[in-house]
Amino acid sequence: MATPIGNLEDISLRALRTLREVGLIAAEDTRKTKRLLITYDIKTPVTSYHEHNKRTKLGHILNRLEGGDVALVSNAGMPGISDPGYELIVAANQQGISVVPIPGPSVVITALVISGLTTDRFSYIGFLPHKANGRRRLLESIADEYGTIVALESPHRLLAALNDILLILGDRRVAVCRELTKIYEEVFRGTISQAIEHFTEPRGE
Numbered sequence: 001m002a003t004p005i006g007n008l009e010d011i012s013l014r015a016l017r018t019l020r021e022v023g024l025i026a027a028e029d030t031r032k033t034k035r036l037l038i039t040y041d042i043k044t045p046v047t048s049y050h051e052h053n054k055r056t057k058l059g060h061i062l063n064r065l066e067g068g069d070v071a072l073v074s075n076a077g078m079p080g081i082s083d084p085g086y087e088l089i090v091a092a093n094q095q096g097i098s099v100v101p102i103p104g105p106s107v108v109i110t111a112l113v114i115s116g117l118t119t120d121r122f123s124y125i126g127f128l129p130h131k132a133n134g135r136r137r138l139l140e141s142i143a144d145e146y147g148t149i150v151a152l153e154s155p156h157r158l159l160a161a162l163n164d165i166l167l168i169l170g171d172r173r174v175a176v177c178r179e180l181t182k183i184y185e186e187v188f189r190g191t192i193s194q195a196i197e198h199f200t201e202p203r204g205e
Contacts, residue, residue, distance in 0.1 A: 002104025
């Protein structure tokens with residue numbers, strides 16, 4: 001089930017109804033999910049399901065699915081995209097358990113359409129590797145890719161990633177999107193070298 005990527009008003013009526021009707025909610029981050037539930041006065045029990053406990057929780061959630069509905073939610077957007085929800089979905093399918101998608105907000109599509117870059121063909125490569133060597137290998141593997149490339153990166157690694165992109169892919173057009181759907185939403189559009197200059201903190205004299 002898709003949940004808001006920032007603005008809590010972006011959740012769908014169908015999602016709210018489903019969150020109220022299911023017997024259990026499996027959440028990547030229970031604290032964030034509980035804030036959403038409190039906002040809409042939803043009392044459904046919540047259990048955690050994330051990268052660090054997925055092996056121990058998978059069987060428990062599958063057992064619950066045998067006896068009733070469970071809503072799977074991620075921190076933001078649609079579960080199963082760059083998060084451990086993928087493995088639960090695969091396991092449910094393998095056991096013949098019906099998986100019903102409830103679509104909604106997606107940071108990938110939101111960033112793409114607001115970027116000003118071509119949208120008729122694009123590739124999503126998920127989170128960039130944390131280490132420079134892995135990041136550069138990934139960038140080299142997509143150097144000949146045609147269309148817009150969408151990637152996720154944390155703020156504190158943004159400059160390092162931009163410098164590697166400049167090194168491997170050249171000074172192409174880029175859009176850097178931050179805080180999408182939130183009060184301080186920002187979209188920088190320009191070349192990669194301009195983005196590096198824009199996001200480099202000014203140094204004192």
